[in-house]
Amino acid sequence: MKSLREEVEEIKARYGIVGRDRELAMILSAIRANRHVLLEGPVGVGKTLLARSVSEYMSRDFIRVDGDERLDENKLIGHWDPPSVLKHGYVESAFVEGPLTAAARKGGILFINELNRLPDSAQNALLPAMDEGIIGVPHLGQIRAKDGFLVIATQNPEESIGVTRLSEALKDRFVLVKLDYQSQEEEEEIVRLKSGVKREEIVKIAVSIARETRRDPAIKRGASVRAAIDMAVLAESSEMDWHEIAMMVLPKRIELREDAVGSEEEVIRRIVDRVLSKEEVFQQARGIQAPR
Incomplete structure (x- = not known):
C-alpha cells in the first residue's frame, strides 16, 4: 500500500x-x-x-x-x-x-x-x-x-x-x-509549465508584476498566477513592452481601494516601474524591453 x-x-x-x-x-x-x-x-x-x-x-x-x-x-x-x-x-x-x-x-x-x-x-x-x-x-x-x-x-x-x-x-x-498564494519559486514553475515560456527573464518579470499587485497599498485584490501566465505568453510572442502587456492583462484582475491614489492605469504603471527598477530584474529585462 x-x-x-x-x-x-x-x-x-x-x-x-x-x-x-x-x-x-x-x-x-x-x-x-x-x-x-x-x-x-x-x-x-x-x-x-x-x-x-x-x-x-x-x-x-x-x-x-x-x-x-x-x-x-x-x-x-x-x-x-x-x-x-x-x-x-x-x-x-x-x-x-x-x-x-x-x-x-x-x-x-x-x-x-x-x-x-x-x-x-x-x-x-x-x-x-x-x-x-x-x-x-x-x-x-x-x-x-x-x-x-x-x-x-x-x-x-x-x-x-x-x-x-x-x-x-x-x-x-x-x-x-x-489555500493561499504560493511562493515566488513555485509560481515561476507554474508559469513555465502552463505557458511554455522558457526565457527565465520573462517568467521572472511576469510573476514579479503579478505578486507586486498583491502587496501594493492601493490595491484591495491583487492578480493571481493566471495573470502572470498571460503576461509571459504575450511577452514571448509580441514586441510590446511590459507596460502595454500589463495594461492588457491586469485591469480586470485587480480591484483598487476606494482611497487609492491615482487611476488604475497609473497604479499599474507604478507597479511595472517598481519591478523593472530592481537592479537584478532590470538587468535581465533589458534585452526584451522596448523603450519606455
Whole structure:
C-alpha cells in the first residue's frame, strides 16, 4: 500500500501540480474519512485543480456546479418535467435530476465552485444530503445517497465582491482546507509549465508584476498566477513592452481601494516601474524591453 506522501507525489506528477503537498494530503485524508471538504482561498490559487485531480485519482464521479444566485433548490435537486407529468403522472422517468441528486445516486463527488454565491434555499437543500445522505423530493419520496457521496466546495474570502456569508449550520458540515498564494519559486514553475515560456527573464518579470499587485497599498485584490501566465505568453510572442502587456492583462484582475491614489492605469504603471527598477530584474529585462 502506498504511503500518503507517495500518493501526493503521484497526483502531482499525473496532473501537473506544483507544490501543494500539505493541501493535497489534507484533501486525500478528508475524502478517505468521508468528510465533506471546503477549500477556501482567493481566486486563482488552484482550488478547482486540486479537487478535480484528487477526485479523478480516486476514480470518483466528479459533478461540477458553479455558485450562482440563480441556482436555487429546485435546480440543485431536480425538477419535474411538465409535459411528462401531464402524460404519465409523477413517475420517476418524469423527474429531471439536478447535480446534487446525480452525485448522490452515483456515490460521486458534487463539486460546488464558489459555494458562498449560492442562495439560501440551495445552501439549505445541501444540509440533509450532507448529514444523512437523504434527499427529499415531493411526489417521489426520499433518495438515499450511495456510499462515496461527498461534497467538495470552494469559497472565496468573505470580503470578496458578490459573496454571502455561509450559515453556521452549513459550515459545520465541512472540514476546512485553506489555500493561499504560493511562493515566488513555485509560481515561476507554474508559469513555465502552463505557458511554455522558457526565457527565465520573462517568467521572472511576469510573476514579479503579478505578486507586486498583491502587496501594493492601493490595491484591495491583487492578480493571481493566471495573470502572470498571460503576461509571459504575450511577452514571448509580441514586441510590446511590459507596460502595454500589463495594461492588457491586469485591469480586470485587480480591484483598487476606494482611497487609492491615482487611476488604475497609473497604479499599474507604478507597479511595472517598481519591478523593472530592481537592479537584478532590470538587468535581465533589458534585452526584451522596448523603450519606455
